[in-house]
Amino acid sequence: xxxxxxxxxxxxxxxxxxxxxxxxxxxxxxxxxxxxxxxxxxxxxxxxxxxxxxxxxxxxxxxxxxxxxxxxxxxxxxxxxxxxxxxxxxxxxxxxxxxxxxxxxxxxxxxxxxxxxxxxxxxx
Amino acid sequence: xxxxxxxxxxxxxxxxxxxxxxxxxxxxxxxxxxxxxxxxxxxxxxxxxxxxxxxxxxxxxxxxxxxxxxxxxxxxxxxxxxxxxxxxxxxxxxxxxxxxxxxxxxxxxx
Numbered sequence: 001x002x003x004x005x006x007x008x009x010x011x012x013x014x015x016x017x018x019x020x021x022x023x024x025x026x027x028x029x030x031x032x033x034x035x036x037x038x039x040x041x042x043x044x045x046x047x048x049x050x051x052x053x054x055x056x057x058x059x060x061x062x063x064x065x066x067x068x069x070x071x072x073x074x075x076x077x078x079x080x081x082x083x084x085x086x087x088x089x090x091x092x093x094x095x096x097x098x099x100x101x102x103x104x105x106x107x108x109x110x111x112x113x114x115x116x117x118x119x120x121x122x123x124x
Numbered sequence: 125x126x127x128x129x130x131x132x133x134x135x136x137x138x139x140x141x142x143x144x145x146x147x148x149x150x151x152x153x154x155x156x157x158x159x160x161x162x163x164x165x166x167x168x169x170x171x172x173x174x175x176x177x178x179x180x181x182x183x184x185x186x187x188x189x190x191x192x193x194x195x196x197x198x199x200x201x202x203x204x205x206x207x208x209x210x211x212x213x214x215x216x217x218x219x220x221x222x223x224x225x226x227x228x229x230x231x232x233x234x
Binding site for chain 2: 039046047048049052060062063096100101103106107108109110111112114115116117
């Protein structure tokens with residue numbers, strides 16, 4: 001059974017860089033059928049797609065986050081990572097990593113497996 | 125502000141049916157049959173319950189069904205059970221490698 005596990009610091013100060021890693025087990029991150037992504041959920045609020053990345057390293061970000069987001073993939077370790085720079089209190093959220101199944105002739109469209117989530121709090 | 129619009133809350137009694145709407149636009153729901161729905165319990169990760177508008181993953185009861193008309197997708201839960209009380213989110217492919225979520229709907233089983 002596929003499992004995803006987020007890891008990273010849970011507390012940051014404003015202006016710091018958020019760094020999270022998602023370790024994938026029970027399946028290969030190098031599968032051509034899937035993208036891998038990050039989604040966040042502020043406390044008491046809804047879900048927001050942040051980014052998707054393919055095993056080749058090609059990534060696509062939510063335009064609302066602009067150039068603050070960097071993603072990478074390490075196929076040798078079967079994991080992928082997220083960096084979000086210049087964080088503020090508004091970035092406080094539970095961050096989920098997920099697998100996105102591809103559609104026909106389209107990239108990742110269905111989030112079929114999710115990690116348990118990692119709470120990241122930004123506070124001075 | 126979410127790109128997809130859902131009612132903030134719906135409710136129903138056990139055994140009844142409820143429908144949650146997800147209003148999008150021609151650039152997302154209206155253009156692609158890649159609408160998915162997720163169930164989320166408090167403090168838990170979302171779980172996929174509907175994908176490709178109408179398909180159910182293995183293990184999801186057939187009480188859950190999806191549909192789409194124009195720019196609006198819908199999730200219907202029939203034979204409502206207490207365990208269905210949760211938050212529900214719709215999601216659509218929006219072109220240019222992006223996916224977008226609805227704001228979420230809280231389902232209360234009376």
